[in-house]
Amino acid sequence: MTDTTAPTRAAVGRNRRVGRERLPWPALVLAGCAIAFFALPFIGLLWRAPWGQAGDVLASRTVRDALWLSLRTSLASTAAAVVFGVPLAWLLARVAFPGRGFVRALATLSMVLPPVVGGVALFASFGRRGLFGQYLDEWFGLRLPFTTAGVVVAQTFVAMPFLVLTVEAALRQLDHRIEDAARTLGASRWYVFSRVTLPTIRPALIAGAVLAWARALGEFGATITFAGNFPGRTQTMPLATYLALETDPDEALMIALVLIAVSFAVLIGLRDRWLGGDRPITESPR
Protein backbone atom coordinates (compact mmCIF):
# COMPACT_ATOMS: atom_id res chain seq x y z
CA MET A 1 0.00 0.00 0.00
CA THR A 2 2.66 2.49 0.98
CA ASP A 3 4.69 1.80 -2.17
CA THR A 4 1.93 2.89 -4.49
CA THR A 5 0.49 5.78 -2.54
CA ALA A 6 3.61 7.44 -1.23
CA PRO A 7 4.70 9.02 -4.56
CA THR A 8 1.14 10.23 -5.19
CA ARG A 9 1.03 11.86 -1.81
CA ALA A 10 4.32 13.56 -2.37
CA ALA A 11 3.08 14.83 -5.71
CA VAL A 12 -0.24 16.10 -4.37
CA GLY A 13 1.48 17.90 -1.55
CA ARG A 14 1.22 17.55 2.14
CA ASN A 15 -1.98 17.57 4.15
CA ARG A 16 -4.24 17.68 1.13
CA ARG A 17 -4.84 14.10 0.09
CA VAL A 18 -7.02 13.05 3.01
CA GLY A 19 -9.29 16.05 2.64
CA ARG A 20 -10.26 15.03 -0.89
CA GLU A 21 -10.80 11.36 -0.25
CA ARG A 22 -14.39 10.15 -0.09
CA LEU A 23 -15.00 7.59 2.59
CA PRO A 24 -17.83 5.08 2.26
CA TRP A 25 -20.70 6.19 4.47
CA PRO A 26 -20.57 3.27 6.98
CA ALA A 27 -16.99 4.25 7.72
CA LEU A 28 -18.08 7.85 8.20
CA VAL A 29 -20.83 6.78 10.61
CA LEU A 30 -18.42 4.63 12.61
CA ALA A 31 -15.83 7.42 12.67
CA GLY A 32 -18.56 9.76 13.89
CA CYS A 33 -19.37 7.31 16.68
CA ALA A 34 -15.69 7.20 17.61
CA ILE A 35 -15.53 10.99 17.76
CA ALA A 36 -18.64 11.12 19.93
CA PHE A 37 -17.24 8.42 22.18
CA PHE A 38 -14.08 10.43 22.76
CA ALA A 39 -15.81 13.78 23.00
CA LEU A 40 -18.73 12.92 25.29
CA PRO A 41 -16.74 12.28 28.49
CA PHE A 42 -15.04 15.63 28.12
CA ILE A 43 -18.29 17.40 27.33
CA GLY A 44 -19.70 15.71 30.43
CA LEU A 45 -16.80 17.04 32.49
CA LEU A 46 -17.28 20.54 31.13
CA TRP A 47 -20.99 20.32 31.86
CA ARG A 48 -20.45 19.13 35.43
CA ALA A 49 -17.58 21.47 36.22
CA PRO A 50 -18.20 24.09 38.89
CA TRP A 51 -16.82 27.05 36.96
CA GLY A 52 -17.30 29.37 39.94
CA GLN A 53 -14.56 27.45 41.75
CA ALA A 54 -12.08 27.67 38.88
CA GLY A 55 -10.21 30.61 40.41
CA ASP A 56 -9.87 28.96 43.82
CA VAL A 57 -8.64 25.69 42.36
CA LEU A 58 -6.09 27.33 40.07
CA ALA A 59 -4.82 29.45 42.95
CA SER A 60 -4.58 26.49 45.33
CA ARG A 61 -1.07 25.55 46.29
CA THR A 62 -1.83 21.81 46.07
CA VAL A 63 -2.90 22.09 42.45
CA ARG A 64 0.03 24.29 41.40
CA ASP A 65 2.52 22.00 43.15
CA ALA A 66 0.93 18.94 41.59
CA LEU A 67 0.84 20.45 38.11
CA TRP A 68 4.46 21.56 38.28
CA LEU A 69 5.51 18.15 39.59
CA SER A 70 3.49 16.38 36.90
CA LEU A 71 5.08 18.45 34.13
CA ARG A 72 8.61 17.96 35.45
CA THR A 73 8.31 14.23 36.07
CA SER A 74 6.47 13.44 32.83
CA LEU A 75 9.10 15.30 30.78
CA ALA A 76 11.90 13.53 32.66
CA SER A 77 10.23 10.15 32.03
CA THR A 78 9.81 10.99 28.34
CA ALA A 79 13.49 11.89 28.11
CA ALA A 80 14.44 8.64 29.85
CA ALA A 81 12.12 6.70 27.53
CA VAL A 82 13.79 8.26 24.46
CA VAL A 83 17.34 7.76 25.70
CA PHE A 84 16.83 4.09 26.55
CA GLY A 85 13.90 3.27 24.30
CA VAL A 86 15.35 4.28 20.91
CA PRO A 87 18.40 2.01 21.21
CA LEU A 88 16.12 -0.79 22.41
CA ALA A 89 13.76 -0.28 19.45
CA TRP A 90 16.76 -0.25 17.12
CA LEU A 91 18.04 -3.49 18.66
CA LEU A 92 14.63 -5.14 18.31
CA ALA A 93 14.11 -3.96 14.74
CA ARG A 94 17.55 -4.63 13.32
CA VAL A 95 19.42 -7.27 15.24
CA ALA A 96 18.27 -10.87 14.98
CA PHE A 97 19.36 -12.31 18.31
CA PRO A 98 18.06 -15.38 20.10
CA GLY A 99 15.15 -14.53 22.37
CA ARG A 100 14.20 -11.39 20.47
CA GLY A 101 10.52 -12.26 20.69
CA PHE A 102 10.90 -12.72 24.42
CA VAL A 103 12.62 -9.36 24.86
CA ARG A 104 9.97 -7.65 22.76
CA ALA A 105 7.21 -9.16 24.91
CA LEU A 106 9.11 -8.14 28.02
CA ALA A 107 9.47 -4.57 26.78
CA THR A 108 5.72 -4.28 26.29
CA LEU A 109 4.67 -6.19 29.39
CA SER A 110 4.19 -3.07 31.49
CA MET A 111 1.49 -1.92 29.03
CA VAL A 112 -0.76 -4.84 29.88
CA LEU A 113 0.16 -5.06 33.55
CA PRO A 114 -2.35 -3.39 35.86
CA PRO A 115 -0.41 -0.29 36.99
CA VAL A 116 -0.79 -1.13 40.68
CA VAL A 117 0.82 -4.50 40.00
CA GLY A 118 3.56 -2.58 38.22
CA GLY A 119 4.05 -0.57 41.38
CA VAL A 120 4.37 -3.72 43.47
CA ALA A 121 6.83 -5.14 40.93
CA LEU A 122 8.88 -1.95 41.24
CA PHE A 123 8.93 -2.42 45.02
CA ALA A 124 10.17 -5.97 44.54
CA SER A 125 12.98 -4.75 42.28
CA PHE A 126 13.87 -1.16 43.17
CA GLY A 127 12.33 -0.90 46.64
CA ARG A 128 14.35 -0.61 49.81
CA ARG A 129 14.03 -4.37 50.29
CA GLY A 130 13.91 -5.08 46.57
CA LEU A 131 16.24 -7.26 44.53
CA PHE A 132 18.38 -4.30 43.41
CA GLY A 133 16.98 -1.58 45.58
CA GLN A 134 18.63 -3.01 48.70
CA TYR A 135 22.06 -2.54 47.10
CA LEU A 136 21.21 0.94 45.86
CA ASP A 137 20.40 1.75 49.46
CA GLU A 138 23.39 -0.08 50.96
CA TRP A 139 26.07 1.13 48.55
CA PHE A 140 24.90 4.55 47.46
CA GLY A 141 22.30 5.47 50.09
CA LEU A 142 19.91 5.87 47.18
CA ARG A 143 16.23 5.29 47.85
CA LEU A 144 13.61 5.43 45.14
CA PRO A 145 10.29 4.75 46.92
CA PHE A 146 8.54 7.88 48.19
CA THR A 147 10.83 10.18 46.18
CA THR A 148 10.37 12.29 43.05
CA ALA A 149 12.89 10.02 41.33
CA GLY A 150 10.57 7.15 42.19
CA VAL A 151 7.75 8.95 40.36
CA VAL A 152 9.96 9.18 37.26
CA VAL A 153 10.87 5.49 37.53
CA ALA A 154 7.20 4.48 37.79
CA GLN A 155 6.18 6.70 34.88
CA THR A 156 9.05 5.54 32.68
CA PHE A 157 8.19 1.93 33.41
CA VAL A 158 4.67 2.28 32.05
CA ALA A 159 5.38 4.86 29.34
CA MET A 160 8.49 3.55 27.58
CA PRO A 161 6.74 0.70 25.69
CA PHE A 162 4.71 3.26 23.72
CA LEU A 163 7.92 4.79 22.42
CA VAL A 164 9.65 1.47 21.79
CA LEU A 165 6.73 0.03 19.78
CA THR A 166 6.27 3.16 17.67
CA VAL A 167 9.95 3.59 16.88
CA GLU A 168 10.48 -0.10 16.22
CA ALA A 169 7.62 -0.15 13.69
CA ALA A 170 9.15 2.84 11.89
CA LEU A 171 12.59 1.27 11.84
CA ARG A 172 11.18 -1.92 10.35
CA GLN A 173 9.46 -0.04 7.54
CA LEU A 174 12.52 2.04 6.79
CA ASP A 175 14.13 1.49 3.42
CA HIS A 176 17.49 -0.09 4.20
CA ARG A 177 18.94 1.10 0.91
CA ILE A 178 19.28 4.69 2.16
CA GLU A 179 21.42 3.52 5.03
CA ASP A 180 23.35 1.12 2.80
CA ALA A 181 24.06 3.95 0.40
CA ALA A 182 25.40 6.09 3.23
CA ARG A 183 27.58 3.21 4.38
CA THR A 184 29.02 2.65 0.89
CA LEU A 185 29.87 6.35 0.78
CA GLY A 186 32.05 5.80 3.82
CA ALA A 187 29.84 6.96 6.68
CA SER A 188 30.46 5.32 10.06
CA ARG A 189 27.73 3.31 11.76
CA TRP A 190 27.10 6.07 14.28
CA TYR A 191 27.06 8.74 11.55
CA VAL A 192 24.46 6.75 9.60
CA PHE A 193 22.35 6.23 12.73
CA SER A 194 22.41 9.85 13.83
CA ARG A 195 22.34 11.57 10.41
CA VAL A 196 20.32 9.17 8.26
CA THR A 197 18.28 6.77 10.36
CA LEU A 198 17.15 9.11 13.13
CA PRO A 199 16.03 11.99 10.84
CA THR A 200 14.11 9.51 8.69
CA ILE A 201 12.14 8.07 11.59
CA ARG A 202 11.70 11.48 13.20
CA PRO A 203 7.89 11.63 12.88
CA ALA A 204 7.58 8.20 14.49
CA LEU A 205 10.06 9.19 17.16
CA ILE A 206 8.08 12.30 18.00
CA ALA A 207 4.79 10.41 17.92
CA GLY A 208 6.24 7.78 20.26
CA ALA A 209 7.60 10.43 22.58
CA VAL A 210 4.23 12.19 22.69
CA LEU A 211 2.45 8.91 23.46
CA ALA A 212 4.94 8.14 26.20
CA TRP A 213 4.62 11.64 27.61
CA ALA A 214 0.82 11.43 27.62
CA ARG A 215 0.92 8.07 29.35
CA ALA A 216 3.40 9.37 31.93
CA LEU A 217 1.31 12.45 32.60
CA GLY A 218 -1.78 10.37 33.30
CA GLU A 219 0.05 7.66 35.28
CA PHE A 220 -1.67 6.85 38.54
CA GLY A 221 -1.48 3.27 39.81
CA ALA A 222 2.25 2.59 39.69
CA THR A 223 3.01 6.06 41.02
CA ILE A 224 0.73 5.94 44.07
CA THR A 225 1.95 2.43 44.86
CA PHE A 226 5.68 2.90 44.37
CA ALA A 227 6.24 6.59 45.01
CA GLY A 228 3.43 7.19 47.48
CA ASN A 229 1.61 10.46 47.79
CA PHE A 230 3.28 13.54 49.24
CA PRO A 231 2.32 17.07 48.14
CA GLY A 232 5.09 18.71 46.13
CA ARG A 233 7.27 15.59 46.16
CA THR A 234 5.29 12.68 44.76
CA GLN A 235 1.71 13.95 44.47
CA THR A 236 1.16 14.32 40.72
CA MET A 237 -2.03 15.68 39.16
CA PRO A 238 -3.77 12.31 38.81
CA LEU A 239 -3.11 11.57 42.51
CA ALA A 240 -4.34 15.00 43.58
CA THR A 241 -7.47 14.49 41.48
CA TYR A 242 -8.15 11.06 42.94
CA LEU A 243 -7.82 12.20 46.55
CA ALA A 244 -9.84 15.36 45.96
CA LEU A 245 -12.58 13.17 44.50
CA GLU A 246 -13.04 11.55 47.90
CA THR A 247 -13.90 14.74 49.74
CA ASP A 248 -14.64 17.45 47.21
CA PRO A 249 -15.77 16.12 43.81
CA ASP A 250 -16.14 19.68 42.48
CA GLU A 251 -12.52 20.43 43.19
CA ALA A 252 -11.52 17.11 41.62
CA LEU A 253 -13.38 18.00 38.43
CA MET A 254 -11.60 21.33 38.20
CA ILE A 255 -8.19 19.71 38.79
CA ALA A 256 -8.98 17.16 36.11
CA LEU A 257 -9.94 19.94 33.71
CA VAL A 258 -6.66 21.74 34.33
CA LEU A 259 -4.77 18.56 33.48
CA ILE A 260 -6.90 17.97 30.40
CA ALA A 261 -6.48 21.55 29.19
CA VAL A 262 -2.70 21.39 29.53
CA SER A 263 -2.46 17.97 27.82
CA PHE A 264 -4.86 18.96 25.06
CA ALA A 265 -2.95 22.15 24.30
CA VAL A 266 0.31 20.23 24.06
CA LEU A 267 -1.18 17.45 21.91
CA ILE A 268 -2.84 19.85 19.48
CA GLY A 269 0.28 21.96 19.27
CA LEU A 270 2.48 18.96 18.57
CA ARG A 271 0.10 17.32 16.13
CA ASP A 272 -0.26 20.32 13.94
CA ARG A 273 3.38 21.15 14.02
CA TRP A 274 5.08 17.79 13.88
CA LEU A 275 2.72 15.00 13.05
CA GLY A 276 1.02 15.77 9.73
CA GLY A 277 -0.05 12.16 9.27
CA ASP A 278 0.15 12.03 5.48
CA ARG A 279 3.31 14.00 5.06
CA PRO A 280 6.09 12.13 3.26
CA ILE A 281 8.23 10.77 6.02
CA THR A 282 11.49 12.14 4.64
CA GLU A 283 10.31 15.75 4.61
CA SER A 284 11.78 17.78 7.41
CA PRO A 285 9.23 19.66 9.51
CA ARG A 286 9.44 23.39 9.74
Next chain:
Amino acid sequence: MALRARTRPSRLLVASLAVMGLVAASCGASDDADEPATTGTTVSGDLVVFAAASLTDAFSELGDAFAAANPDASVTFNFAASSALVAQIIEGAPADVYASADLTNMARLTDAGASAGEPVVFANNLSEIVVAPGNPLGIAGVEDLANGDLIVVVCAPEVPCGTYASQIFDSAGVDAAVDSYEENVRAVLTKVTLGEADAGIVYATDVIAAGDEADGVEIPADLDVVAEYPIAVTADAPNPDAAQAFIDVVLGAEGQAVLASHGFGAP
Protein backbone atom coordinates in the same frame (compact mmCIF):
# COMPACT_ATOMS: atom_id res chain seq x y z
CA MET B 1 -25.03 -9.58 7.46
CA ALA B 2 -28.13 -7.44 7.73
CA LEU B 3 -29.85 -10.22 9.60
CA ARG B 4 -27.05 -10.41 12.11
CA ALA B 5 -27.14 -6.66 12.54
CA ARG B 6 -30.82 -6.92 13.31
CA THR B 7 -30.63 -9.76 15.80
CA ARG B 8 -28.03 -8.10 17.99
CA PRO B 9 -30.11 -5.12 19.08
CA SER B 10 -33.07 -7.41 19.74
CA ARG B 11 -30.94 -9.57 22.00
CA LEU B 12 -29.84 -6.43 23.74
CA LEU B 13 -33.48 -5.42 24.08
CA VAL B 14 -34.37 -8.75 25.65
CA ALA B 15 -31.48 -8.38 28.07
CA SER B 16 -32.44 -4.87 29.06
CA LEU B 17 -36.06 -5.91 29.49
CA ALA B 18 -34.89 -8.72 31.73
CA VAL B 19 -32.84 -6.28 33.78
CA MET B 20 -35.80 -3.93 34.06
CA GLY B 21 -37.93 -6.83 35.17
CA LEU B 22 -35.43 -7.73 37.85
CA VAL B 23 -35.25 -4.14 39.05
CA ALA B 24 -39.03 -3.92 39.14
CA ALA B 25 -39.22 -7.21 41.02
CA SER B 26 -36.70 -6.08 43.59
CA CYS B 27 -38.50 -2.75 44.04
CA GLY B 28 -41.71 -4.67 44.66
CA ALA B 29 -39.89 -6.79 47.18
CA SER B 30 -38.68 -3.72 49.01
CA ASP B 31 -42.26 -2.49 49.44
CA ASP B 32 -43.24 -5.72 51.12
CA ALA B 33 -40.20 -5.72 53.34
CA ASP B 34 -41.71 -3.21 55.77
CA GLU B 35 -44.22 -5.75 56.91
CA PRO B 36 -43.27 -8.52 59.32
CA ALA B 37 -39.60 -8.95 60.13
CA THR B 38 -38.50 -12.00 58.20
CA THR B 39 -36.26 -13.65 60.76
CA GLY B 40 -35.38 -17.24 60.16
CA THR B 41 -36.20 -17.14 56.46
CA THR B 42 -33.40 -17.02 53.95
CA VAL B 43 -32.82 -14.37 51.34
CA SER B 44 -31.59 -14.81 47.79
CA GLY B 45 -29.99 -12.99 44.92
CA ASP B 46 -26.85 -10.93 44.61
CA LEU B 47 -25.79 -8.75 47.50
CA VAL B 48 -23.16 -6.05 47.06
CA VAL B 49 -21.48 -4.71 50.18
CA PHE B 50 -19.27 -1.62 50.05
CA ALA B 51 -17.12 -1.66 53.18
CA ALA B 52 -14.18 0.24 54.62
CA ALA B 53 -10.79 -1.30 53.80
CA SER B 54 -10.18 -2.01 57.50
CA LEU B 55 -13.16 -4.40 57.47
CA THR B 56 -11.63 -6.61 54.76
CA ASP B 57 -10.91 -9.67 56.90
CA ALA B 58 -13.82 -9.50 59.32
CA PHE B 59 -16.43 -8.91 56.60
CA SER B 60 -14.98 -11.56 54.31
CA GLU B 61 -15.46 -14.06 57.13
CA LEU B 62 -18.97 -12.75 57.81
CA GLY B 63 -19.70 -12.99 54.09
CA ASP B 64 -18.84 -16.68 54.12
CA ALA B 65 -21.11 -17.23 57.13
CA PHE B 66 -23.89 -15.25 55.43
CA ALA B 67 -23.55 -17.25 52.22
CA ALA B 68 -23.63 -20.50 54.20
CA ALA B 69 -26.87 -19.45 55.93
CA ASN B 70 -28.39 -18.19 52.67
CA PRO B 71 -27.34 -20.65 49.96
CA ASP B 72 -29.33 -18.80 47.29
CA ALA B 73 -27.57 -15.52 47.96
CA SER B 74 -24.13 -14.51 46.78
CA VAL B 75 -22.20 -11.71 48.43
CA THR B 76 -19.73 -9.46 46.63
CA PHE B 77 -17.55 -7.06 48.60
CA ASN B 78 -15.94 -3.84 47.49
CA PHE B 79 -13.30 -2.89 50.07
CA ALA B 80 -11.75 0.56 49.70
CA ALA B 81 -11.41 3.83 51.58
CA SER B 82 -14.78 4.80 53.13
CA SER B 83 -14.53 8.16 51.38
CA ALA B 84 -13.93 6.56 47.98
CA LEU B 85 -16.86 4.20 48.48
CA VAL B 86 -19.34 6.88 49.49
CA ALA B 87 -18.35 8.92 46.42
CA GLN B 88 -18.99 5.85 44.25
CA ILE B 89 -22.41 5.20 45.81
CA ILE B 90 -23.48 8.82 45.38
CA GLU B 91 -22.42 8.54 41.73
CA GLY B 92 -24.76 5.57 41.39
CA ALA B 93 -22.60 2.52 42.08
CA PRO B 94 -24.92 -0.47 42.65
CA ALA B 95 -24.29 -1.10 46.35
CA ASP B 96 -26.80 -2.64 48.77
CA VAL B 97 -24.91 -2.04 52.01
CA TYR B 98 -22.42 0.64 53.00
CA ALA B 99 -20.17 0.20 56.04
CA SER B 100 -17.95 3.17 56.86
CA ALA B 101 -14.94 3.55 59.13
CA ASP B 102 -16.19 6.90 60.41
CA LEU B 103 -19.37 8.86 60.99
CA THR B 104 -18.34 11.69 58.64
CA ASN B 105 -18.53 9.64 55.48
CA MET B 106 -21.77 7.99 56.58
CA ALA B 107 -23.14 11.50 57.05
CA ARG B 108 -22.16 12.27 53.45
CA LEU B 109 -24.28 9.30 52.38
CA THR B 110 -27.31 10.27 54.46
CA ASP B 111 -26.97 13.96 53.52
CA ALA B 112 -27.04 12.97 49.87
CA GLY B 113 -30.28 11.05 50.53
CA ALA B 114 -28.49 7.86 49.50
CA SER B 115 -29.22 5.79 52.59
CA ALA B 116 -32.42 3.93 53.46
CA GLY B 117 -33.14 4.44 57.14
CA GLU B 118 -30.85 5.38 59.99
CA PRO B 119 -27.28 4.06 60.03
CA VAL B 120 -26.36 1.90 63.02
CA VAL B 121 -22.94 1.82 64.69
CA PHE B 122 -21.85 -1.83 64.74
CA ALA B 123 -18.22 -1.70 65.91
CA ASN B 124 -15.40 0.54 66.95
CA ASN B 125 -11.69 0.53 66.51
CA LEU B 126 -8.52 2.17 67.79
CA SER B 127 -5.44 3.40 66.01
CA GLU B 128 -2.00 1.88 66.49
CA ILE B 129 1.50 2.43 65.18
CA VAL B 130 2.41 -0.42 62.86
CA VAL B 131 6.08 -1.40 62.66
CA ALA B 132 8.20 -4.23 61.29
CA PRO B 133 7.97 -7.56 63.19
CA GLY B 134 9.87 -7.34 66.47
CA ASN B 135 10.01 -3.53 66.22
CA PRO B 136 13.72 -3.50 65.20
CA LEU B 137 13.94 0.30 65.33
CA GLY B 138 12.52 0.42 68.84
CA ILE B 139 9.70 2.80 68.04
CA ALA B 140 8.07 3.54 71.40
CA GLY B 141 5.38 6.06 70.63
CA VAL B 142 3.94 8.77 68.46
CA GLU B 143 6.79 11.20 69.28
CA ASP B 144 9.28 8.88 67.53
CA LEU B 145 7.47 9.47 64.24
CA ALA B 146 8.92 12.99 64.14
CA ASN B 147 12.29 11.42 63.33
CA GLY B 148 13.13 12.41 59.76
CA ASP B 149 15.34 9.35 59.27
CA LEU B 150 12.36 7.04 59.52
CA ILE B 151 10.08 6.39 56.58
CA VAL B 152 6.65 7.13 57.97
CA VAL B 153 3.44 6.59 56.02
CA VAL B 154 -0.08 7.49 57.14
CA CYS B 155 -3.45 7.75 55.42
CA ALA B 156 -4.24 10.87 53.42
CA PRO B 157 -6.26 13.47 55.37
CA GLU B 158 -9.15 12.83 52.95
CA VAL B 159 -9.49 9.26 54.29
CA PRO B 160 -10.87 8.44 57.80
CA CYS B 161 -7.67 6.82 59.08
CA GLY B 162 -5.80 9.95 57.95
CA THR B 163 -8.14 12.17 59.91
CA TYR B 164 -7.57 10.05 62.99
CA ALA B 165 -3.80 10.12 62.46
CA SER B 166 -3.68 13.91 62.21
CA GLN B 167 -5.87 14.20 65.34
CA ILE B 168 -3.45 11.94 67.19
CA PHE B 169 -0.41 13.95 66.03
CA ASP B 170 -2.18 17.17 67.04
CA SER B 171 -3.07 16.02 70.53
CA ALA B 172 0.44 14.62 71.04
CA GLY B 173 1.94 17.88 69.76
CA VAL B 174 4.09 15.90 67.34
CA ASP B 175 5.22 17.23 63.99
CA ALA B 176 5.39 13.89 62.21
CA ALA B 177 7.94 13.43 59.42
CA VAL B 178 5.50 11.84 56.98
CA ASP B 179 6.85 10.46 53.69
CA SER B 180 3.60 9.51 52.06
CA TYR B 181 -0.13 10.03 52.51
CA GLU B 182 -1.67 6.77 51.32
CA GLU B 183 -5.09 6.37 49.72
CA ASN B 184 -6.37 3.85 52.24
CA VAL B 185 -5.38 2.09 55.46
CA ARG B 186 -4.42 -1.19 53.78
CA ALA B 187 -1.95 0.67 51.55
CA VAL B 188 -0.25 1.95 54.74
CA LEU B 189 -0.15 -1.56 56.15
CA THR B 190 1.23 -3.03 52.91
CA LYS B 191 4.05 -0.52 52.80
CA VAL B 192 5.15 -1.53 56.30
CA THR B 193 4.77 -5.29 55.71
CA LEU B 194 6.79 -4.94 52.46
CA GLY B 195 9.51 -3.29 54.51
CA GLU B 196 9.38 -0.12 52.40
CA ALA B 197 8.17 2.00 55.31
CA ASP B 198 9.40 1.90 58.91
CA ALA B 199 6.20 2.93 60.62
CA GLY B 200 2.63 3.86 59.87
CA ILE B 201 -0.62 4.61 61.64
CA VAL B 202 -3.30 2.01 61.06
CA TYR B 203 -6.19 0.53 62.99
CA ALA B 204 -5.48 -1.93 65.77
CA THR B 205 -7.44 -4.49 63.73
CA ASP B 206 -5.04 -4.07 60.79
CA VAL B 207 -2.11 -5.00 63.01
CA ILE B 208 -3.97 -8.18 63.98
CA ALA B 209 -4.79 -8.85 60.32
CA ALA B 210 -1.10 -8.55 59.41
CA GLY B 211 -0.29 -11.49 61.71
CA ASP B 212 3.44 -12.24 61.81
CA GLU B 213 4.27 -9.65 59.18
CA ALA B 214 3.96 -6.63 61.46
CA ASP B 215 3.83 -5.58 65.07
CA GLY B 216 1.80 -2.86 66.70
CA VAL B 217 2.79 -0.16 69.18
CA GLU B 218 -0.20 1.01 71.19
CA ILE B 219 -1.08 4.66 71.33
CA PRO B 220 -1.93 5.90 74.87
CA ALA B 221 -5.67 6.18 75.47
CA ASP B 222 -5.53 9.94 76.08
CA LEU B 223 -4.12 10.46 72.56
CA ASP B 224 -6.02 7.79 70.67
CA VAL B 225 -9.26 8.43 68.85
CA VAL B 226 -12.05 5.86 68.88
CA ALA B 227 -13.22 5.14 65.35
CA GLU B 228 -16.93 4.36 65.12
CA TYR B 229 -18.15 2.13 62.29
CA PRO B 230 -21.71 2.74 61.07
CA ILE B 231 -23.58 0.57 58.56
CA ALA B 232 -26.67 1.27 56.45
CA VAL B 233 -28.75 -0.01 53.55
CA THR B 234 -28.41 2.28 50.54
CA ALA B 235 -31.44 4.11 49.17
CA ASP B 236 -31.14 2.49 45.71
CA ALA B 237 -30.19 -0.96 46.99
CA PRO B 238 -30.97 -3.49 44.24
CA ASN B 239 -31.52 -6.15 46.91
CA PRO B 240 -32.72 -4.44 50.12
CA ASP B 241 -33.97 -7.66 51.74
CA ALA B 242 -30.58 -9.31 51.56
CA ALA B 243 -28.98 -6.02 52.62
CA GLN B 244 -31.04 -5.90 55.80
CA ALA B 245 -30.39 -9.58 56.45
CA PHE B 246 -26.65 -8.96 56.16
CA ILE B 247 -26.81 -6.03 58.58
CA ASP B 248 -28.80 -8.21 61.00
CA VAL B 249 -25.98 -10.76 60.85
CA VAL B 250 -23.39 -8.04 61.53
CA LEU B 251 -25.33 -6.74 64.53
CA GLY B 252 -26.24 -10.20 65.79
CA ALA B 253 -24.29 -12.39 68.19
CA GLU B 254 -22.41 -14.24 65.45
CA GLY B 255 -21.35 -11.07 63.65
CA GLN B 256 -20.23 -9.39 66.83
CA ALA B 257 -18.18 -12.48 67.76
CA VAL B 258 -16.45 -12.46 64.37
CA LEU B 259 -15.74 -8.73 64.65
CA ALA B 260 -14.37 -9.19 68.17
CA SER B 261 -12.10 -11.99 66.96
CA HIS B 262 -10.60 -9.52 64.48
CA GLY B 263 -9.98 -6.98 67.24
CA PHE B 264 -12.99 -4.69 66.84
CA GLY B 265 -14.65 -3.29 69.93
CA ALA B 266 -18.40 -3.62 70.54
CA PRO B 267 -20.39 -0.41 69.89
